[in-house]
Amino acid sequence: MDEIAVIIVDDEKEAREGVALLLEKDKEINVKALCKNGLEAIKAVQEHQPELMFLDIQMPSINGFEVLSSLSEANLPEVIFITAFDQYSLKAFENHAVDYLLKPFTDDRFFKALEFAKKRIYANRKNKENSNLTGLLGDIKEKATNNSPQQIVPEGGSNNKIINNRLVIKADGKIYFVDLSQIIWVQAYDYYVKIHVKERFYLVRESMKKMEQFLPSEQFIRVHKSSIINLHHVVELEPYFNNEFVATMSNGGKIKTSRNYRDNLSGIL
Incomplete structure:
Protein backbone atom coordinates (compact mmCIF):
# COMPACT_ATOMS: atom_id res chain seq x y z
CA MET A 1 0.00 0.00 0.00
CA ASP A 2 1.42 3.41 -1.00
CA GLU A 3 2.16 5.88 1.76
CA ILE A 4 -0.34 8.63 2.50
CA ALA A 5 1.08 12.11 1.96
CA VAL A 6 0.13 14.46 4.80
CA ILE A 7 0.63 18.13 5.59
CA ILE A 8 0.11 19.76 8.99
CA VAL A 9 -1.07 23.36 9.29
CA ASP A 10 -1.08 25.24 12.58
CA ASP A 11 0.25 28.66 13.57
CA GLU A 12 1.52 27.21 16.86
CA LYS A 13 4.90 25.45 16.54
CA GLU A 14 4.21 23.11 19.46
CA ALA A 15 0.91 22.02 17.93
CA ARG A 16 2.48 21.30 14.53
CA GLU A 17 5.29 19.29 16.03
CA GLY A 18 2.93 17.47 18.39
CA VAL A 19 0.80 16.20 15.52
CA ALA A 20 3.91 15.22 13.56
CA LEU A 21 5.21 13.27 16.54
CA LEU A 22 1.95 11.31 16.81
CA LEU A 23 2.01 10.54 13.09
CA GLU A 24 5.50 9.05 13.37
CA LYS A 25 3.84 6.03 14.98
CA ASP A 26 1.99 5.20 11.75
CA LYS A 27 4.29 3.77 9.06
CA GLU A 28 1.67 4.39 6.35
CA ILE A 29 1.92 8.16 6.86
CA ASN A 30 4.48 10.40 5.15
CA VAL A 31 4.47 13.96 6.52
CA LYS A 32 5.45 16.22 3.62
CA ALA A 33 5.26 19.66 5.22
CA LEU A 34 4.61 21.53 8.45
CA CYS A 35 3.01 24.88 7.69
CA LYS A 36 2.69 27.82 10.06
CA ASN A 37 0.08 29.81 8.10
CA GLY A 38 -2.54 29.58 5.38
CA LEU A 39 -0.33 30.73 2.54
CA GLU A 40 2.27 28.05 3.30
CA ALA A 41 -0.57 25.52 3.36
CA ILE A 42 -1.82 26.52 -0.09
CA LYS A 43 1.69 26.28 -1.52
CA ALA A 44 2.27 22.91 0.18
CA VAL A 45 -0.95 21.46 -1.25
CA GLN A 46 0.02 22.60 -4.74
CA GLU A 47 3.54 21.18 -4.36
CA HIS A 48 2.91 17.90 -2.56
CA GLN A 49 -0.69 16.99 -3.53
CA PRO A 50 -1.40 15.49 -0.09
CA GLU A 51 -4.24 13.08 0.52
CA LEU A 52 -4.72 14.26 4.11
CA MET A 53 -4.35 17.62 5.84
CA PHE A 54 -4.49 18.41 9.55
CA LEU A 55 -5.73 21.99 9.51
CA ASP A 56 -6.02 24.62 12.22
CA ILE A 57 -8.98 26.98 11.78
CA GLN A 58 -8.00 30.22 13.49
CA MET A 59 -4.84 31.58 11.84
CA PRO A 60 -3.82 35.15 10.97
CA SER A 61 -4.55 36.57 7.48
CA ILE A 62 -5.83 33.32 5.94
CA ASN A 63 -7.83 30.99 8.18
CA GLY A 64 -8.46 27.29 7.65
CA PHE A 65 -11.75 27.74 5.80
CA GLU A 66 -10.16 30.31 3.47
CA VAL A 67 -7.37 27.84 2.71
CA LEU A 68 -9.93 25.32 1.50
CA SER A 69 -11.85 27.90 -0.54
CA SER A 70 -8.60 28.82 -2.32
CA LEU A 71 -7.99 25.25 -3.53
CA SER A 72 -9.46 23.61 -6.59
CA GLU A 73 -11.64 20.55 -6.10
CA ALA A 74 -8.95 18.45 -7.76
CA ASN A 75 -6.44 19.50 -5.09
CA LEU A 76 -8.67 19.08 -2.05
CA PRO A 77 -7.31 16.49 0.39
CA GLU A 78 -9.24 14.87 3.20
CA VAL A 79 -9.25 17.30 6.12
CA ILE A 80 -9.13 16.84 9.88
CA PHE A 81 -9.68 20.19 11.55
CA ILE A 82 -7.79 20.89 14.76
CA THR A 83 -8.86 23.87 16.85
CA ALA A 84 -9.28 25.17 20.37
CA PHE A 85 -12.72 26.61 19.54
CA ASP A 86 -15.83 24.44 19.38
CA GLN A 87 -18.08 27.04 17.67
CA TYR A 88 -16.67 26.05 14.27
CA SER A 89 -17.76 22.41 14.36
CA LEU A 90 -20.85 22.81 12.16
CA LYS A 91 -19.01 24.86 9.56
CA ALA A 92 -16.17 22.33 9.58
CA PHE A 93 -18.49 19.51 8.57
CA GLU A 94 -20.20 21.77 6.03
CA ASN A 95 -16.72 21.92 4.47
CA HIS A 96 -16.71 18.10 4.29
CA ALA A 97 -14.24 17.56 7.11
CA VAL A 98 -13.34 13.98 8.00
CA ASP A 99 -13.25 14.92 11.68
CA TYR A 100 -12.97 17.81 14.10
CA LEU A 101 -10.46 17.56 16.94
CA LEU A 102 -10.96 19.98 19.79
CA LYS A 103 -7.78 20.87 21.68
CA PRO A 104 -6.69 19.35 23.99
CA PHE A 105 -7.48 15.89 22.62
CA THR A 106 -6.27 12.45 23.70
CA ASP A 107 -4.04 10.19 21.64
CA ASP A 108 -6.90 7.70 21.34
CA ARG A 109 -9.19 10.38 19.92
CA PHE A 110 -6.48 11.44 17.45
CA PHE A 111 -5.82 7.95 16.13
CA LYS A 112 -9.54 7.25 15.83
CA ALA A 113 -9.84 10.26 13.53
CA LEU A 114 -6.73 9.20 11.61
CA GLU A 115 -8.02 5.66 11.08
CA PHE A 116 -11.33 6.95 9.72
CA ALA A 117 -9.48 9.31 7.37
CA LYS A 118 -7.29 6.48 6.07
CA LYS A 119 -10.35 4.37 5.26
CA ARG A 120 -11.80 7.23 3.25
CA ILE A 121 -8.51 7.76 1.43
CA TYR A 122 -8.20 4.09 0.45
CA ALA A 123 -11.80 4.12 -0.76
CA ASN A 124 -11.08 7.28 -2.79
CA ARG A 125 -8.07 5.61 -4.39
CA LYS A 126 -10.15 2.66 -5.51
CA ASN A 127 -12.88 4.90 -6.89
CA LYS A 128 -10.28 7.01 -8.68
CA GLU A 129 -8.78 3.96 -10.37
CA ASN A 130 -12.20 3.07 -11.75
CA SER A 131 -13.00 6.65 -12.80
CA ASN A 132 -9.57 7.07 -14.43
CA LEU A 133 -10.23 4.08 -16.65
CA THR A 134 -13.64 5.45 -17.61
CA GLY A 135 -12.12 8.88 -18.24
CA LEU A 136 -9.37 7.42 -20.41
CA LEU A 137 -11.89 5.70 -22.65
CA GLY A 138 -13.87 8.94 -22.87
CA ASP A 139 -10.76 10.93 -23.82
CA ILE A 140 -9.91 8.50 -26.60
CA LYS A 141 -13.42 8.82 -27.98
CA GLU A 142 -13.40 12.63 -27.74
CA LYS A 143 -10.03 12.99 -29.45
CA ALA A 144 -11.21 10.80 -32.28
CA THR A 145 -14.13 13.16 -32.97
CA ASN A 146 -12.67 16.54 -32.01
CA ASN A 147 -9.15 17.59 -33.00
CA SER A 148 -9.49 21.29 -32.14
CA PRO A 149 -7.47 22.44 -29.11
CA GLN A 150 -9.25 23.67 -26.01
CA GLN A 151 -8.98 27.39 -25.24
CA ILE A 152 -8.44 28.24 -21.58
CA VAL A 153 -7.17 31.14 -19.50
CA PRO A 154 -3.76 29.91 -18.32
CA GLU A 155 -2.77 30.33 -14.70
CA GLY A 156 -0.23 33.03 -14.03
Missing part, protein backbone atom coordinates in the same frame (compact mmCIF):
# COMPACT_ATOMS: atom_id res chain seq x y z
CA GLY A 157 -0.25 36.75 -13.44
CA SER A 158 0.31 38.20 -16.91
CA ASN A 159 -2.57 36.16 -18.33
CA ASN A 160 -5.25 37.62 -16.09
CA LYS A 161 -7.15 39.99 -18.37
CA ILE A 162 -9.92 42.56 -18.31
CA ILE A 163 -12.72 41.82 -20.76
CA ASN A 164 -15.82 44.00 -20.97
CA ASN A 165 -14.98 45.69 -17.67
CA ARG A 166 -14.52 42.31 -15.97
CA LEU A 167 -11.35 40.79 -14.57
CA VAL A 168 -10.78 37.20 -15.73
CA ILE A 169 -9.35 35.04 -12.94
CA LYS A 170 -8.61 31.33 -12.96
CA ALA A 171 -9.08 29.98 -9.42
CA ASP A 172 -10.62 26.97 -7.67
CA GLY A 173 -10.31 25.04 -10.93
CA LYS A 174 -12.74 27.47 -12.59
CA ILE A 175 -12.62 30.69 -14.58
CA TYR A 176 -14.32 33.65 -12.91
CA PHE A 177 -15.42 36.85 -14.60
CA VAL A 178 -15.37 39.43 -11.81
CA ASP A 179 -16.94 42.82 -12.46
CA LEU A 180 -14.47 45.56 -11.59
CA SER A 181 -17.27 47.22 -9.62
CA GLN A 182 -17.30 44.19 -7.28
CA ILE A 183 -13.62 44.48 -6.37
CA ILE A 184 -13.35 46.33 -3.05
CA TRP A 185 -9.57 46.36 -2.70
CA VAL A 186 -6.42 44.46 -3.64
CA GLN A 187 -3.91 43.40 -0.99
CA ALA A 188 -0.29 42.36 -1.44
CA TYR A 189 0.41 38.97 0.15
CA ASP A 190 3.91 37.58 -0.29
CA TYR A 191 4.17 36.53 -3.96
CA TYR A 192 0.40 36.72 -4.34
CA VAL A 193 -2.33 39.31 -4.25
CA LYS A 194 -5.68 38.91 -2.51
CA ILE A 195 -8.49 40.40 -4.58
CA HIS A 196 -11.22 41.21 -2.08
CA VAL A 197 -14.86 41.13 -3.13
CA LYS A 198 -17.91 40.92 -0.91
CA GLU A 199 -17.74 37.89 1.43
CA ARG A 200 -14.68 36.28 -0.19
CA PHE A 201 -11.35 36.87 -1.90
CA TYR A 202 -9.37 35.43 -4.81
CA LEU A 203 -5.72 34.54 -4.18
CA VAL A 204 -3.79 35.16 -7.41
CA ARG A 205 -0.08 34.87 -8.14
CA GLU A 206 0.55 38.41 -9.33
CA SER A 207 2.52 41.51 -8.38
CA MET A 208 1.00 44.72 -7.09
CA LYS A 209 2.84 46.59 -9.82
CA LYS A 210 1.10 44.58 -12.55
CA MET A 211 -2.28 44.96 -10.82
CA GLU A 212 -1.77 48.71 -10.65
CA GLN A 213 -0.92 48.77 -14.35
CA PHE A 214 -3.96 47.00 -15.72
CA LEU A 215 -6.66 48.14 -13.28
CA PRO A 216 -8.21 51.41 -14.55
CA SER A 217 -6.58 54.32 -12.72
CA GLU A 218 -9.74 56.43 -12.66
CA GLN A 219 -11.35 53.79 -10.41
CA PHE A 220 -8.46 52.07 -8.61
CA ILE A 221 -5.66 53.89 -6.80
CA ARG A 222 -2.68 52.57 -4.92
CA VAL A 223 -2.62 54.05 -1.43
CA HIS A 224 0.10 51.88 0.11
CA LYS A 225 2.79 49.49 -1.10
CA SER A 226 0.43 46.70 -0.01
CA SER A 227 -2.96 48.17 -0.95
CA ILE A 228 -4.95 49.24 -4.01
CA ILE A 229 -8.45 50.51 -3.29
CA ASN A 230 -11.56 50.87 -5.44
CA LEU A 231 -12.73 54.47 -5.01
CA HIS A 232 -16.34 53.38 -5.52
CA HIS A 233 -16.13 51.37 -2.30
CA VAL A 234 -14.56 54.07 -0.10
CA VAL A 235 -17.03 55.07 2.62
CA GLU A 236 -14.84 57.57 4.47
CA LEU A 237 -11.28 58.80 4.88
CA GLU A 238 -10.16 59.49 8.43
CA PRO A 239 -7.02 61.60 9.05
CA TYR A 240 -4.18 59.67 10.68
CA PHE A 241 -0.66 60.60 11.77
CA ASN A 242 1.92 62.22 9.47
CA ASN A 243 -0.53 63.20 6.72
CA GLU A 244 -1.75 59.65 6.38
CA PHE A 245 -5.36 58.45 6.33
CA VAL A 246 -7.39 55.38 7.20
CA ALA A 247 -9.88 54.44 4.49
CA THR A 248 -13.07 52.68 5.56
CA MET A 249 -14.34 50.41 2.79
CA SER A 250 -17.87 49.27 2.00
CA ASN A 251 -17.23 45.87 3.60
CA GLY A 252 -16.11 47.52 6.85
CA GLY A 253 -12.41 47.00 6.21
CA LYS A 254 -9.91 49.61 7.41
CA ILE A 255 -6.97 50.35 5.10
CA LYS A 256 -4.16 52.71 6.09
CA THR A 257 -2.75 54.92 3.38
CA SER A 258 0.92 55.86 3.08
CA ARG A 259 2.58 59.26 2.62
CA ASN A 260 4.54 57.76 -0.27
CA TYR A 261 1.29 57.39 -2.20
CA ARG A 262 -0.35 60.64 -1.08
CA ASP A 263 -0.22 62.09 -4.61
CA ASN A 264 -2.52 59.27 -5.76
CA LEU A 265 -5.12 60.52 -3.28
CA SER A 266 -4.87 64.18 -4.30
CA GLY A 267 -7.72 63.88 -6.76
CA ILE A 268 -10.25 62.95 -4.08
CA LEU A 269 -8.96 64.97 -1.10
Whole structure:
Protein backbone atom coordinates (compact mmCIF):
# COMPACT_ATOMS: atom_id res chain seq x y z
CA MET A 1 0.00 0.00 0.00
CA ASP A 2 1.42 3.41 -1.00
CA GLU A 3 2.16 5.88 1.76
CA ILE A 4 -0.34 8.63 2.50
CA ALA A 5 1.08 12.11 1.96
CA VAL A 6 0.13 14.46 4.80
CA ILE A 7 0.63 18.13 5.59
CA ILE A 8 0.11 19.76 8.99
CA VAL A 9 -1.07 23.36 9.29
CA ASP A 10 -1.08 25.24 12.58
CA ASP A 11 0.25 28.66 13.57
CA GLU A 12 1.52 27.21 16.86
CA LYS A 13 4.90 25.45 16.54
CA GLU A 14 4.21 23.11 19.46
CA ALA A 15 0.91 22.02 17.93
CA ARG A 16 2.48 21.30 14.53
CA GLU A 17 5.29 19.29 16.03
CA GLY A 18 2.93 17.47 18.39
CA VAL A 19 0.80 16.20 15.52
CA ALA A 20 3.91 15.22 13.56
CA LEU A 21 5.21 13.27 16.54
CA LEU A 22 1.95 11.31 16.81
CA LEU A 23 2.01 10.54 13.09
CA GLU A 24 5.50 9.05 13.37
CA LYS A 25 3.84 6.03 14.98
CA ASP A 26 1.99 5.20 11.75
CA LYS A 27 4.29 3.77 9.06
CA GLU A 28 1.67 4.39 6.35
CA ILE A 29 1.92 8.16 6.86
CA ASN A 30 4.48 10.40 5.15
CA VAL A 31 4.47 13.96 6.52
CA LYS A 32 5.45 16.22 3.62
CA ALA A 33 5.26 19.66 5.22
CA LEU A 34 4.61 21.53 8.45
CA CYS A 35 3.01 24.88 7.69
CA LYS A 36 2.69 27.82 10.06
CA ASN A 37 0.08 29.81 8.10
CA GLY A 38 -2.54 29.58 5.38
CA LEU A 39 -0.33 30.73 2.54
CA GLU A 40 2.27 28.05 3.30
CA ALA A 41 -0.57 25.52 3.36
CA ILE A 42 -1.82 26.52 -0.09
CA LYS A 43 1.69 26.28 -1.52
CA ALA A 44 2.27 22.91 0.18
CA VAL A 45 -0.95 21.46 -1.25
CA GLN A 46 0.02 22.60 -4.74
CA GLU A 47 3.54 21.18 -4.36
CA HIS A 48 2.91 17.90 -2.56
CA GLN A 49 -0.69 16.99 -3.53
CA PRO A 50 -1.40 15.49 -0.09
CA GLU A 51 -4.24 13.08 0.52
CA LEU A 52 -4.72 14.26 4.11
CA MET A 53 -4.35 17.62 5.84
CA PHE A 54 -4.49 18.41 9.55
CA LEU A 55 -5.73 21.99 9.51
CA ASP A 56 -6.02 24.62 12.22
CA ILE A 57 -8.98 26.98 11.78
CA GLN A 58 -8.00 30.22 13.49
CA MET A 59 -4.84 31.58 11.84
CA PRO A 60 -3.82 35.15 10.97
CA SER A 61 -4.55 36.57 7.48
CA ILE A 62 -5.83 33.32 5.94
CA ASN A 63 -7.83 30.99 8.18
CA GLY A 64 -8.46 27.29 7.65
CA PHE A 65 -11.75 27.74 5.80
CA GLU A 66 -10.16 30.31 3.47
CA VAL A 67 -7.37 27.84 2.71
CA LEU A 68 -9.93 25.32 1.50
CA SER A 69 -11.85 27.90 -0.54
CA SER A 70 -8.60 28.82 -2.32
CA LEU A 71 -7.99 25.25 -3.53
CA SER A 72 -9.46 23.61 -6.59
CA GLU A 73 -11.64 20.55 -6.10
CA ALA A 74 -8.95 18.45 -7.76
CA ASN A 75 -6.44 19.50 -5.09
CA LEU A 76 -8.67 19.08 -2.05
CA PRO A 77 -7.31 16.49 0.39
CA GLU A 78 -9.24 14.87 3.20
CA VAL A 79 -9.25 17.30 6.12
CA ILE A 80 -9.13 16.84 9.88
CA PHE A 81 -9.68 20.19 11.55
CA ILE A 82 -7.79 20.89 14.76
CA THR A 83 -8.86 23.87 16.85
CA ALA A 84 -9.28 25.17 20.37
CA PHE A 85 -12.72 26.61 19.54
CA ASP A 86 -15.83 24.44 19.38
CA GLN A 87 -18.08 27.04 17.67
CA TYR A 88 -16.67 26.05 14.27
CA SER A 89 -17.76 22.41 14.36
CA LEU A 90 -20.85 22.81 12.16
CA LYS A 91 -19.01 24.86 9.56
CA ALA A 92 -16.17 22.33 9.58
CA PHE A 93 -18.49 19.51 8.57
CA GLU A 94 -20.20 21.77 6.03
CA ASN A 95 -16.72 21.92 4.47
CA HIS A 96 -16.71 18.10 4.29
CA ALA A 97 -14.24 17.56 7.11
CA VAL A 98 -13.34 13.98 8.00
CA ASP A 99 -13.25 14.92 11.68
CA TYR A 100 -12.97 17.81 14.10
CA LEU A 101 -10.46 17.56 16.94
CA LEU A 102 -10.96 19.98 19.79
CA LYS A 103 -7.78 20.87 21.68
CA PRO A 104 -6.69 19.35 23.99
CA PHE A 105 -7.48 15.89 22.62
CA THR A 106 -6.27 12.45 23.70
CA ASP A 107 -4.04 10.19 21.64
CA ASP A 108 -6.90 7.70 21.34
CA ARG A 109 -9.19 10.38 19.92
CA PHE A 110 -6.48 11.44 17.45
CA PHE A 111 -5.82 7.95 16.13
CA LYS A 112 -9.54 7.25 15.83
CA ALA A 113 -9.84 10.26 13.53
CA LEU A 114 -6.73 9.20 11.61
CA GLU A 115 -8.02 5.66 11.08
CA PHE A 116 -11.33 6.95 9.72
CA ALA A 117 -9.48 9.31 7.37
CA LYS A 118 -7.29 6.48 6.07
CA LYS A 119 -10.35 4.37 5.26
CA ARG A 120 -11.80 7.23 3.25
CA ILE A 121 -8.51 7.76 1.43
CA TYR A 122 -8.20 4.09 0.45
CA ALA A 123 -11.80 4.12 -0.76
CA ASN A 124 -11.08 7.28 -2.79
CA ARG A 125 -8.07 5.61 -4.39
CA LYS A 126 -10.15 2.66 -5.51
CA ASN A 127 -12.88 4.90 -6.89
CA LYS A 128 -10.28 7.01 -8.68
CA GLU A 129 -8.78 3.96 -10.37
CA ASN A 130 -12.20 3.07 -11.75
CA SER A 131 -13.00 6.65 -12.80
CA ASN A 132 -9.57 7.07 -14.43
CA LEU A 133 -10.23 4.08 -16.65
CA THR A 134 -13.64 5.45 -17.61
CA GLY A 135 -12.12 8.88 -18.24
CA LEU A 136 -9.37 7.42 -20.41
CA LEU A 137 -11.89 5.70 -22.65
CA GLY A 138 -13.87 8.94 -22.87
CA ASP A 139 -10.76 10.93 -23.82
CA ILE A 140 -9.91 8.50 -26.60
CA LYS A 141 -13.42 8.82 -27.98
CA GLU A 142 -13.40 12.63 -27.74
CA LYS A 143 -10.03 12.99 -29.45
CA ALA A 144 -11.21 10.80 -32.28
CA THR A 145 -14.13 13.16 -32.97
CA ASN A 146 -12.67 16.54 -32.01
CA ASN A 147 -9.15 17.59 -33.00
CA SER A 148 -9.49 21.29 -32.14
CA PRO A 149 -7.47 22.44 -29.11
CA GLN A 150 -9.25 23.67 -26.01
CA GLN A 151 -8.98 27.39 -25.24
CA ILE A 152 -8.44 28.24 -21.58
CA VAL A 153 -7.17 31.14 -19.50
CA PRO A 154 -3.76 29.91 -18.32
CA GLU A 155 -2.77 30.33 -14.70
CA GLY A 156 -0.23 33.03 -14.03
CA GLY A 157 -0.25 36.75 -13.44
CA SER A 158 0.31 38.20 -16.91
CA ASN A 159 -2.57 36.16 -18.33
CA ASN A 160 -5.25 37.62 -16.09
CA LYS A 161 -7.15 39.99 -18.37
CA ILE A 162 -9.92 42.56 -18.31
CA ILE A 163 -12.72 41.82 -20.76
CA ASN A 164 -15.82 44.00 -20.97
CA ASN A 165 -14.98 45.69 -17.67
CA ARG A 166 -14.52 42.31 -15.97
CA LEU A 167 -11.35 40.79 -14.57
CA VAL A 168 -10.78 37.20 -15.73
CA ILE A 169 -9.35 35.04 -12.94
CA LYS A 170 -8.61 31.33 -12.96
CA ALA A 171 -9.08 29.98 -9.42
CA ASP A 172 -10.62 26.97 -7.67
CA GLY A 173 -10.31 25.04 -10.93
CA LYS A 174 -12.74 27.47 -12.59
CA ILE A 175 -12.62 30.69 -14.58
CA TYR A 176 -14.32 33.65 -12.91
CA PHE A 177 -15.42 36.85 -14.60
CA VAL A 178 -15.37 39.43 -11.81
CA ASP A 179 -16.94 42.82 -12.46
CA LEU A 180 -14.47 45.56 -11.59
CA SER A 181 -17.27 47.22 -9.62
CA GLN A 182 -17.30 44.19 -7.28
CA ILE A 183 -13.62 44.48 -6.37
CA ILE A 184 -13.35 46.33 -3.05
CA TRP A 185 -9.57 46.36 -2.70
CA VAL A 186 -6.42 44.46 -3.64
CA GLN A 187 -3.91 43.40 -0.99
CA ALA A 188 -0.29 42.36 -1.44
CA TYR A 189 0.41 38.97 0.15
CA ASP A 190 3.91 37.58 -0.29
CA TYR A 191 4.17 36.53 -3.96
CA TYR A 192 0.40 36.72 -4.34
CA VAL A 193 -2.33 39.31 -4.25
CA LYS A 194 -5.68 38.91 -2.51
CA ILE A 195 -8.49 40.40 -4.58
CA HIS A 196 -11.22 41.21 -2.08
CA VAL A 197 -14.86 41.13 -3.13
CA LYS A 198 -17.91 40.92 -0.91
CA GLU A 199 -17.74 37.89 1.43
CA ARG A 200 -14.68 36.28 -0.19
CA PHE A 201 -11.35 36.87 -1.90
CA TYR A 202 -9.37 35.43 -4.81
CA LEU A 203 -5.72 34.54 -4.18
CA VAL A 204 -3.79 35.16 -7.41
CA ARG A 205 -0.08 34.87 -8.14
CA GLU A 206 0.55 38.41 -9.33
CA SER A 207 2.52 41.51 -8.38
CA MET A 208 1.00 44.72 -7.09
CA LYS A 209 2.84 46.59 -9.82
CA LYS A 210 1.10 44.58 -12.55
CA MET A 211 -2.28 44.96 -10.82
CA GLU A 212 -1.77 48.71 -10.65
CA GLN A 213 -0.92 48.77 -14.35
CA PHE A 214 -3.96 47.00 -15.72
CA LEU A 215 -6.66 48.14 -13.28
CA PRO A 216 -8.21 51.41 -14.55
CA SER A 217 -6.58 54.32 -12.72
CA GLU A 218 -9.74 56.43 -12.66
CA GLN A 219 -11.35 53.79 -10.41
CA PHE A 220 -8.46 52.07 -8.61
CA ILE A 221 -5.66 53.89 -6.80
CA ARG A 222 -2.68 52.57 -4.92
CA VAL A 223 -2.62 54.05 -1.43
CA HIS A 224 0.10 51.88 0.11
CA LYS A 225 2.79 49.49 -1.10
CA SER A 226 0.43 46.70 -0.01
CA SER A 227 -2.96 48.17 -0.95
CA ILE A 228 -4.95 49.24 -4.01
CA ILE A 229 -8.45 50.51 -3.29
CA ASN A 230 -11.56 50.87 -5.44
CA LEU A 231 -12.73 54.47 -5.01
CA HIS A 232 -16.34 53.38 -5.52
CA HIS A 233 -16.13 51.37 -2.30
CA VAL A 234 -14.56 54.07 -0.10
CA VAL A 235 -17.03 55.07 2.62
CA GLU A 236 -14.84 57.57 4.47
CA LEU A 237 -11.28 58.80 4.88
CA GLU A 238 -10.16 59.49 8.43
CA PRO A 239 -7.02 61.60 9.05
CA TYR A 240 -4.18 59.67 10.68
CA PHE A 241 -0.66 60.60 11.77
CA ASN A 242 1.92 62.22 9.47
CA ASN A 243 -0.53 63.20 6.72
CA GLU A 244 -1.75 59.65 6.38
CA PHE A 245 -5.36 58.45 6.33
CA VAL A 246 -7.39 55.38 7.20
CA ALA A 247 -9.88 54.44 4.49
CA THR A 248 -13.07 52.68 5.56
CA MET A 249 -14.34 50.41 2.79
CA SER A 250 -17.87 49.27 2.00
CA ASN A 251 -17.23 45.87 3.60
CA GLY A 252 -16.11 47.52 6.85
CA GLY A 253 -12.41 47.00 6.21
CA LYS A 254 -9.91 49.61 7.41
CA ILE A 255 -6.97 50.35 5.10
CA LYS A 256 -4.16 52.71 6.09
CA THR A 257 -2.75 54.92 3.38
CA SER A 258 0.92 55.86 3.08
CA ARG A 259 2.58 59.26 2.62
CA ASN A 260 4.54 57.76 -0.27
CA TYR A 261 1.29 57.39 -2.20
CA ARG A 262 -0.35 60.64 -1.08
CA ASP A 263 -0.22 62.09 -4.61
CA ASN A 264 -2.52 59.27 -5.76
CA LEU A 265 -5.12 60.52 -3.28
CA SER A 266 -4.87 64.18 -4.30
CA GLY A 267 -7.72 63.88 -6.76
CA ILE A 268 -10.25 62.95 -4.08
CA LEU A 269 -8.96 64.97 -1.10
